[in-house]
Amino acid sequence: MDARDAALRQAYEHAVGWLASLSEREVPARASVEEIVRALGVEFPDAPSVPADVVDLLAGACEPGLTAFPSGRFYGFVIGGTEPAALACDWLVSAWDQNCVMRAASPAYAAVEEIAGAWLLDLLGMPGGCSVGFTTGATMANFTCLAAARDEVLRRAGWNLARDGLAGGPRVRVVAGESRHMSVDLALRYLGLGKPELVRADDQGRIEPGALRQALAGGGQAPTIVVLQAGDIHSGAFDPFVDSVPVAQEAGAWVHVDGAFGLWAAASPRYAHLTAGCADADSWATDAHKTLNVPYDCGLAIVRDASAIRAAMGERGDYLIQHEHGDPIDKVPELSRRGRAFPVWAALRSLGRSGVADLVERLCGHAATFAAGIAGLGGATVLNEVVFTQVCAEFGSDERTDRVLARLLDDGTAWISGSTWHGRRVMRISVSNWSTTDDDVRRTLDAIERAAGSIPP
Numbered sequence: 001m002d003a004r005d006a007a008l009r010q011a012y013e014h015a016v017g018w019l020a021s022l023s024e025r026e027v028p029a030r031a032s033v034e035e036i037v038r039a040l041g042v043e044f045p046d047a048p049s050v051p052a053d054v055v056d057l058l059a060g061a062c063e064p065g066l067t068a069f070p071s072g073r074f075y076g077f078v079i080g081g082t083e084p085a086a087l088a089c090d091w092l093v094s095a096w097d098q099n100c101v102m103r104a105a106s107p108a109y110a111a112v113e114e115i116a117g118a119w120l121l122d123l124l125g126m127p128g129g130c131s132v133g134f135t136t137g138a139t140m141a142n143f144t145c146l147a148a149a150r151d152e153v154l155r156r157a158g159w160n161l162a163r164d165g166l167a168g169g170p171r172v173r174v175v176a177g178e179s180r181h182m183s184v185d186l187a188l189r190y191l192g193l194g195k196p197e198l199v200r201a202d203d204q205g206r207i208e209p210g211a212l213r214q215a216l217a218g219g220g221q222a223p224t225i226v227v228l229q230a231g232d233i234h235s236g237a238f239d240p241f242v243d244s245v246p247v248a249q250e251a252g253a254w255v256h257v258d259g260a261f262g263l264w265a266a267a268s269p270r271y272a273h274l275t276a277g278c279a280d281a282d283s284w285a286t287d288a289h290k291t292l293n294v295p296y297d298c299g300l301a302i303v304r305d306a307s308a309i310r311a312a313m314g315e316r317g318d319y320l321i322q323h324e325h326g327d328p329i330d331k332v333p334e335l336s337r338r339g340r341a342f343p344v345w346a347a348l349r350s351l352g353r354s355g356v357a358d359l360v361e362r363l364c365g366h367a368a369t370f371a372a373g374i375a376g377l378g379g380a381t382v383l384n385e386v387v388f389t390q391v392c393a394e395f396g397s398d399e400r401t402d403r404v405l406a407r408l409l410d411d412g413t414a415w416i417s418g419s420t421w422h423g424r425r426v427m428r429i430s431v432s433n434w435s436t437t438d439d440d441v442r443r444t445l446d447a448i449e450r451a452a453g454s455i456p457p
Contacts, residue, residue, distance in 0.1 A: 112339070116345040
């Protein structure tokens with residue numbers, strides 16, 4: 001056995017052992033950064049090491065400091081697990097080591113990206129012919145889509161951004177609901193557009209179409225982008241696309257939808273109504289590593305006008321072998337990137353249309369069970385309308401809510417993070433993992449009850 005095979009076998013054993021531990025291990029990490037640093041050692045070695053020994057050292061030192069993100073009892077931050085076929089194919093991605101930028105350089109990747117992109121459009125009810133780019137996550141998917149939006153609305157106003165830059169050009173208005181995700185603001189900052197103008201939203205975070213109309217009426221003929229949301233990070237609520245998209249389009253705005261986890265509602269017959277009217281927008285951003293459960297990292301930037309994204313993202317170089325019909329490089333910012341479409345294709349091929357729908361519906365069903373269980377606890381109140389995969393609850397006061405959260409993490413059964421919503425501290429449950437079972441939910445509800453019961457109202 002050569003050194004590479006030995007290292008790979010060791011990595012496989014450690015990986016399988018880790019995955020097998022998830023059903024029973026405590027979810028929070030139990031080792032500190034300092035403890036892991038000591039276990040790894042800080043002195044840079046002078047001589048080479050045996051690759052298999054390096055794998056053993058890393059796995060042994062880091063395992064106590066790993067949070068069980070892939071566990072069925074991890075409910076923080078809207079983090080999905082990893083569907084089995086997607087995980088296995090992601091191992092192949094590293095072994096194949098393709099730089100997935102051009103059709104000529106990796107025909108296999110280009111073919112898989114093309115198929116996966118078409119399947120995604122079909123699954124999510126998007127118009128055929130949209131560009132589908134594979135980014136690091138929803139933040140860069142938002143960036144990519146909003147870059148296309150920025151360039152296109154300026155082009156319509158007679159300004160050539162690629163040639164002349166932003167300075168001296170018309171100001172681009174960006175209008176968004178007051179409950180938009182922070183990644184939208186970050187993407188706008190990267191793009192030199194500044195903070196968005198905020199429009200009133202209701203108590204669940206849904207933008208109010210009348211307020212949107214009023215805001216747009218005061219903008220004159222300025223180039224405008226409207227950002228809507230599929231899935232509020234606290235409530236899970238969806239903007240009313242049927243009413244809001246036409247309002248924006250009547251004002252001549254480009255409509256972008258940030259749907260990091262919520263856009264997948266369109267894949268379920270039971271929940272597709274939440275995205276009604278969404279497909280009439282101009283661009284959409286989502287994550288495959290959230291609701292679809294592919295490995296980190298994978299965002300999706302979907303743009304109706306393929307020429308707009310190509311104008312914003314396309315690169316030219318004398319040394320590149322570029323295809324007349326376009327390449328993966330034309331859809332995203334990165335020139336060097338791994339084969340993110342491979343695990344997406346694998347998840348879609350493994351699950352099929354009915355399997356994705358079932359996944360979405362299971363996640364939503366678990367969220368409803370959490371809401372009902374918490375509502376039955378004395379001193380606990382569920383604060384949101386549970387329409388998708390998010391549950392927000394409080395336990396009588398900010399102080400008690402934070403103490404319940406801390407006690408829950410100490411218990412180790414599950415990981416649930418806190419947040420502040422409408423000025424109140426809340427327990428925020430995000431059900432995102434394909435492997436979450438009814439038993440996981442029951443065990444977690446028992447742990448919440450223990451934590452709440454140990455702290456007097």
